[in-house]
Amino acid sequence: MVAPILIVGGGLAGLFCALKLAPHPVTILSTAPIGSGASSVWAQGGIAAALSDGDTPEKHTHDTVVAGAGISDEAQVLSMAQEARARIHDLLSYGVPFDRDLEGKLVQSREAAHSERRIVRVKGDMAGKAIMEALHNAVTAAPSIEVASGLTAQELVCVDGRVTGILVENKEGALITYSASAIVLATGGIGHLFEVTTNPVESRGLGLAIAARAGAVIADAEFVQFHPTAIDVGRDPAPLATEALRGEGATLLNGAGIRFMLPIHPDAELASRDIVARAVFAEIQAGHKAYLDCRDAIGAAFKDKFPTVYAICISAGIDPATDLIPIIPAEHYHMGGIATDGMGRTSLPGLWAAGEVASTGVHGANRLASNSLLEAIVFAARIGEDISALEFAQVRPGKLMRDAEPNKEVEGLEAELRHTMAQHVGVMRNREGLVSSLKKIAYVQKNAKTLSLQNMATSCLMIAAAALARHESRGGHFRTDYPLPVPGLAQRSHLTLAEAQKISEEALC
Secondary structure, eight states, X not given: OOOOEEEEOOSHHHHHHHHHHTTSOEEEEESSSTTTSSHXXXXXXXXXXXXXXXXXXHHHHHHHHHHTTTOSOHHHHHHXXXXXXXXXXXXXXXXXXXXXXXXXXXXXXXXXXXXXXXXXXXXXXXXXXXXXXXXXXXXXXXXXXXXXXXXXXXXXXXXXXXXXXXXXXXXXXXXXXXXXXXXEEOOOOOGGGSSSXXXXXXXXXXXXXXXXXXXXXXXSTTOEEEEEEEEOSSOSSOOBOOTHXXXXXXXXXXXXXXXXXXXTOTTGGGSOHHHHHHHHHHHHHTTOOEEEEOTTTTGGGHHHHOHHHHHHXXXXXXXXXXXXXXXXXXXXXXSOEEEOOTTSBXXXXXXXXXGGGEEXXXXXXXXXXXXXXXXXXXXXXXXXXXXXXXXXXXXOOOEEEEEEOXXXXXXXXXXXXXXXXXXXXXXXXXXXXXXXXXXXXXXHHHHOOXXXXXXXXXXXXXXXXXXXXXXXXBTTBOBTTBOSOOGGGOSOOEEOHHHHHHHHHXXXX
């Protein structure tokens, strides 16, 4: 008899993995109702897959490796690209209404740094929402899947080096321990560790932190992707202007009306995200502001082609068909995470990870647009296959309750942490700023009275320490004091929490 399997996270990776595990009994633990609090819901571009005539998994692999700036695991990338067609057909079988032409073929668009039109979308910019709705319906209808929402992961339970359970906090603040033979972390990213992010509030790096605190190896933590075209209207999280707009010909202007990307890169607005984000950041730092100009490229068709972005703009008093859209770089995706192998296994027995919380080696130093949803479903499916093939000792289902944790969080400490990360561990970094951030993180670690804030500080520590240790610039990691890539450093980073703590202590001596 298969023992209970827990999946922590109700986003794309978590739901897809649960469906692939059927008919094995699975319990999904999530903070928000499944599908509603996940970054996947907000994904506007779509899923990258080499499906069109003339495109191949090898071409897709090449583009991904180039974007990854020298440290992608090419074998993993190729295997992912080769599985893309099968996973797209899985989504179609679950009812995802991908855009089709009059002949019934899937419509594919092009995004930055892709050499072919290979992005499958839904109504232009509604892929994430449509995919999550379809998976939500499939999960709800699956008799093998139980869902428990309103629960936030706080700590892994380990016995003799093996993960055997997880401590979560419910809405009332009570702590609950669930036991299981297999736990899959699909908790999403780290967006709300930063002051400006496109991610939902649930993306606080908690999965990364609890794995690190349990002793798991964290890979590539320094590589954080900032989306260059978040809409700058003072909202938290910042709404996103999809990259597909630039794929359709939209341009970037500064306050003087100059296309500032032209002298920076041959691909101009279609350069990789890290290059565009730094250029936008530099314009803003120089006091010039930055704008997305969709007037000529899209114009009156905006409302129909990109309804989500259109609605956001209109709600902020901007008509994107006739007005410039103010933009700002925002934390968007974490290439790093819990180190996993090709089947999603972490360094801790009994623990798997999928989606943004994991680091499979696919993205390298800089994620290629629309590869994140593909990676999530490919590795979630592999985890389902891997766990299904294992034989587990019987684990008694159930949960243990504890008293609520006192809420003694220092007022404003979380805001201070987010501001520090944005200022010193953001688009541009240097030693002085990183050491300053580690000092603030150590202060938060010492003064935080809740597990939630402790976990946020832990994830911040892993990112800042890894950034300090990498003496070069590569992909999403850019240091003004080491502005060039170093060929000898073209390798992935791997850190435990103990190693990150040592880096911090030595820097603060």
